[in-house]
Amino acid sequence: MKPARLTAAGQSPALVWFRLDLRLTDNPALVAAVQHGGPVIPVFIHAPDEEAPWASGGASNWWLHQSLDSLAASLRGLGSQLILRRGPTLATLQALVNETGATAVFWNRRYEPAVIARDTAVKEALRRDGVAVESFNAALLHEPWTIQNQSGKPFRVFTPFWKHCLQQAAPPVPLPAPCKLNAPERWPKGLALAALELEPKINWAAGLKRAWFPGEAAAHAQLKRFLQAAHANYGDQRNRPDLTGTSRLSPHLHFGEISPRQIWYTIASEVGGRNPSSKADRLRPSAATGDWRASQFLTEVGWREFAHHLLYHFPQTPALPLRQDFNRFPWRKDAALLAAWQQGGTGYPIVDSGMRELWTTGWMHNRVRMIVASFLVKDLLLSWTEGARWFWDTLADADLAQNTLGWQWTAGCGADAAPYFRVFNPISQGEKFDPRGDYVRRWCPELAKLPDQWLHRPGQAPPEILARASLVLGRDYPEPIVSHAIAREVALEAFASLKGR
Numbered sequence: 001m002k003p004a005r006l007t008a009a010g011q012s013p014a015l016v017w018f019r020l021d022l023r024l025t026d027n028p029a030l031v032a033a034v035q036h037g038g039p040v041i042p043v044f045i046h047a048p049d050e051e052a053p054w055a056s057g058g059a060s061n062w063w064l065h066q067s068l069d070s071l072a073a074s075l076r077g078l079g080s081q082l083i084l085r086r087g088p089t090l091a092t093l094q095a096l097v098n099e100t101g102a103t104a105v106f107w108n109r110r111y112e113p114a115v116i117a118r119d120t121a122v123k124e125a126l127r128r129d130g131v132a133v134e135s136f137n138a139a140l141l142h143e144p145w146t147i148q149n150q151s152g153k154p155f156r157v158f159t160p161f162w163k164h165c166l167q168q169a170a171p172p173v174p175l176p177a178p179c180k181l182n183a184p185e186r187w188p189k190g191l192a193l194a195a196l197e198l199e200p201k202i203n204w205a206a207g208l209k210r211a212w213f214p215g216e217a218a219a220h221a222q223l224k225r226f227l228q229a230a231h232a233n234y235g236d237q238r239n240r241p242d243l244t245g246t247s248r249l250s251p252h253l254h255f256g257e258i259s260p261r262q263i264w265y266t267i268a269s270e271v272g273g274r275n276p277s278s279k280a281d282r283l284r285p286s287a288a289t290g291d292w293r294a295s296q297f298l299t300e301v302g303w304r305e306f307a308h309h310l311l312y313h314f315p316q317t318p319a320l321p322l323r324q325d326f327n328r329f330p331w332r333k334d335a336a337l338l339a340a341w342q343q344g345g346t347g348y349p350i351v352d353s354g355m356r357e358l359w360t361t362g363w364m365h366n367r368v369r370m371i372v373a374s375f376l377v378k379d380l381l382l383s384w385t386e387g388a389r390w391f392w393d394t395l396a397d398a399d400l401a402q403n404t405l406g407w408q409w410t411a412g413c414g415a416d417a418a419p420y421f422r423v424f425n426p427i428s429q430g431e432k433f434d435p436r437g438d439y440v441r442r443w444c445p446e447l448a449k450l451p452d453q454w455l456h457r458p459g460q461a462p463p464e465i466l467a468r469a470s471l472v473l474g475r476d477y478p479e480p481i482v483s484h485a486i487a488r489e490v491a492l493e494a495f496a497s498l499k500g501r
């Protein structure tokens with residue numbers, strides 16, 4: 001197939017295929033389209049079937065709707081538009097090439113196995129059609145295939161991985177947004193955003209609406225707020241779900257409303273104490289600006305990199321444990337226990353608070369994610385894949401790389417994982433990380449009147465304490481669905497049986 005019109009180099013349109021890079025700044029595909037010289041046609045194609053079995057869940061789709069709305073508004077500000085279509089992707093891009101006479105298609109890379117396979121096929125087919133195609137890194141500090149250990153293999157342990165990343169040349173300086181986008185003579189037809197049906201039909205998203213402002217501008221405002229208010233205490237407070245101690249940037253990062261390079265250079269200038277002024281400073285910020293790269297916050301962004309590194313090199317891991325001995329783990333199947341966990345009805349307040357926060361806001365604090373995940377796989381002996389699937393459907397920041405790493409880490413079957421025998425105690429974790437009980441009182445208000453001493457252990461509270469708090473266990477709040485002490489022993493036996501075989 002040959003493009004129909006306007007084929008003169010430099011004047012023909014270029015398509016920019018937006019995906020998880022819903023921003024105008026630091027967007028290399030968009031910049032390449034501008035540099036192509038002709039009109040720029042921004043496109044988003046909704047093709048959930050092509051991402052199966054990991055098509056976005058409900059909370060993620062809610063975010064996507066708002067983020068596309070915001071991107072479309074920003075594009076209108078540049079005299080442009082966002083053309084929305086439904087998949088299949090290849091046929092849609094080919095149709096757009098035909099309708100517009102585009103001679104080039106640009107996009108930023110993604111790293112999920114099904115998406116890599118799809119994108120490779122799209123790239124080859126478009127090139128066969130005579131269309132110039134180029135893809136870029138816009139989501140990571142370093143491409144996964146550029147980071148290897150001394151044996152030329154992928155890293156499986158975080159600390160040497162991140163140390164190695166920090167020894168590389170600094171990531172490219174973020175690109176500015178284009179000032180203007182040339183419009184085509186005639187815009188191709190697109191769908192209305194509502195036609196993509198990303199927002200829920202029944203209104204369960206009120207909590208998400210209250211909690212979040214999706215979009216590029218909001219992402220940068222959030223980073224700024226975090227750096228002003230919480231970053232200095234991040235090391236001490238990042239494990240406290242009762243405080244606003246973390247950045248809450250994860251959904252913005254997942255949807256590419258802000259890039260890790262932008263975070264890197266913002267930290268360099270704000271935390272490094274001065275703007276990296278010379279070009280040399282920008283390329284080698286460690287020498288120039290001291291140890292800002294060792295900031296705990298940037299290290300967490302490093303965990304995000306590590307997650308993508310692992311998913312790229314071990315693409316089977318969303319479904320299968322990295323440690324193959326775990327294939328034989330005797331997981332239970334129990335729909336009632338799973339439902340109690342999903343609905344925040346386990347009788348362990350920190351677990352129930354986390355699961356209710358997740359359902360209401362589409363997000364959960366990292367420490368609590370670890371606690372609820374440990375409870376599922378160790379106290380209930382349900383497979384980490386059941387938990388990963390529930391998170392996938394309910395998290396606004398659901399990310400295949402990070403979700404897989406988080407679950408395999410907790411279950412003890414992944415790279416650099418917590419050893420299986422380290423079983424979180426949901427009571428002492430609650431007491432340690434929510435010491436005044438503010439988090440539990442917010443998400444389990446039926447427990448609010450319990451004194452702090454019993455708040456994280458209502459199942460052990462004396463009857464007179466429960467009576468004074470007007471609390472009847474089994475009526476107002478569940479009895480613990482398992483005894484943690486017994487469940488811990490059973491989990492350790494199951495783990496030992498794995499080793500024995």
Ligand SMILES: Cc1cc2nc3c(=O)[nH]c(=O)nc-3n(C[C@H](O)[C@H](O)[C@H](O)COP(=O)(O)OP(=O)(O)OC[C@H]3O[C@@H](n4cnc5c(N)ncnc54)[C@H](O)[C@@H]3O)c2cc1C
Nearest residue numbers: 246247248249250300301303304366398399402403406407
């Ligand atoms: C079982 C489990 C499942 C998880 N699933 C996801 C997921 O689907 N999507 C997701 O974005 N994160 C996931 N995480 C990681 C982490 O919980 C969230 O990234 C974090 O809570 C987001 O909050 P924040 O933006 O305030 O983080 P901050 O503490 O401010 O950290 C800044 C950024 O670093 C990255 N980051 C922080 N902690 C981690 C971590 N442990 N692993 C990987 N990256 C990290 C995130 O992109 C985050 O936005 C999961 C963790 C666990 C234990």
